[in-house]
Amino acid sequence: MRQKSTKTTSPSESLVKAIRRATRKSPYTSGHCQRVPVLADMIADAACAADWGPFAGFDLTGEERYEIHLAAWMHDCGKVTTSEYVMDKSTKLETIYDRIETVRTRFTLLQRDAEIDYLKKQIANQGSEAERKAALDARLKQIDEDRAFIEQTNVGGEFLADEKIERIKKVGAQRWRDWTGADKPFLSDNEIYNLSIRKGTLTTEERKIISDHVVVTIEMLEQLPFPKNLARVPEYAGGHHERMDGKGYPKGLKKEDMSIPARIMAIADIYEALTAADRPYKKEMTLLQSLKIMKKMQAEGHIDADLFKLFVEAGVYRRYAEAHLKPEQLDTVDERELLSV
Numbered sequence: 001m002r003q004k005s006t007k008t009t010s011p012s013e014s015l016v017k018a019i020r021r022a023t024r025k026s027p028y029t030s031g032h033c034q035r036v037p038v039l040a041d042m043i044a045d046a047a048c049a050a051d052w053g054p055f056a057g058f059d060l061t062g063e064e065r066y067e068i069h070l071a072a073w074m075h076d077c078g079k080v081t082t083s084e085y086v087m088d089k090s091t092k093l094e095t096i097y098d099r100i101e102t103v104r105t106r107f108t109l110l111q112r113d114a115e116i117d118y119l120k121k122q123i124a125n126q127g128s129e130a131e132r133k134a135a136l137d138a139r140l141k142q143i144d145e146d147r148a149f150i151e152q153t154n155v156g157g158e159f160l161a162d163e164k165i166e167r168i169k170k171v172g173a174q175r176w177r178d179w180t181g182a183d184k185p186f187l188s189d190n191e192i193y194n195l196s197i198r199k200g201t202l203t204t205e206e207r208k209i210i211s212d213h214v215v216v217t218i219e220m221l222e223q224l225p226f227p228k229n230l231a232r233v234p235e236y237a238g239g240h241h242e243r244m245d246g247k248g249y250p251k252g253l254k255k256e257d258m259s260i261p262a263r264i265m266a267i268a269d270i271y272e273a274l275t276a277a278d279r280p281y282k283k284e285m286t287l288l289q290s291l292k293i294m295k296k297m298q299a300e301g302h303i304d305a306d307l308f309k310l311f312v313e314a315g316v317y318r319r320y321a322e323a324h325l326k327p328e329q330l331d332t333v334d335e336r337e338l339l340s341v
Contacts, residue, residue, distance in 0.1 A: 039268035040072035048313035071236035078216030114139040156201040240265035247303030263304040
């Protein structure tokens with residue numbers, strides 16, 4: 001007769017598994033949370049193998065490696081409290097749906113009104129036919145150009161200059177009549193505010209909501225009954241948005257306040273985010289594009305310069321890329337130039 005296994009799952013492990021399942025509400029967050037541990041493990045292995053600088057005496061036991069792996073898995077668990085439309089906001093006008101569809105309908109109504117105005121003038125024999133047709137064509141052309149401009153602006157793919165914000169306001173100040181005949185501004189204040197986002201798709205308030213997920217992550221993990229060998233999971237997981245110069249969040253830690261595993265989380269989190277091809281709000285970057293951004297970040301005190309050097313010299317960036325990125329992202333990287341001061 002077979003004996004039943006006596007192995008039990010600890011309360012902390014059960015809760016961790018439940019939280020990991022909850023993050024799957026967003027396929028993009030789920031994919032991110034699966035890939036960051038891969039990168040964290042690879043960087044930790046490279047740090048253990050290195051024999052220079054701060055890594056000369058660095059080593060990890062099997063339990064300590066698992067602690068880092070688990071922290072990487074859990075680093076974004078606080079996003080279970082973040083609204084999906086904010087977490088995955090792919091366009092500036094997106095809420096629970098992309099409001100660009102509503103705006104497109106209004107443009108159609110502006111075309112209708114222009115055509116009605118043309119017909120009224122025709123019936124009243126106001127002006128010549130050539131003048132009436134020229135006015136209609138000019139108005140329809142302007143509506144088409146405004147529609148294309150608003151649609152492109154909604155994508156949020158490039159920095160928005162002052163003149164474009166002024167154009168948004170000008171388009172928004174037009175009037176339209178809804179199905180009840182009520183006269184309204186073409187764009188609401190909230191639509192203008194969102195379309196006027198300078199970079200990306202998130203407003204200041206939405207960025208704050210996203211940032212707060214780290215606070216929630218730490219609070220959640222600190223409440224879990226981790227055993228002694230996993231006691232540093234909250235510290236490691238909660239450090240991925242800290243900066244080496246103390247300007248990060250949520251605690252404003254500096255490099256000397258952070259352990260090497262906590263600093264590893266930031267490198268893994270950033271590189272995965274830059275190269276990821278499954279985000280609805282951004283296009284994936286190539287190796288060179290991503291590493292140039294990270295070089296600038298280490299120069300500005302955002303990420304650990306020693307870890308960035310290790311990341312490049314040990315070839316972690318390329319080994320990960322060859323396994324997880326698209327072939328077209330694998331461009332040539334001059335490592336010597338990348339590591340030059």
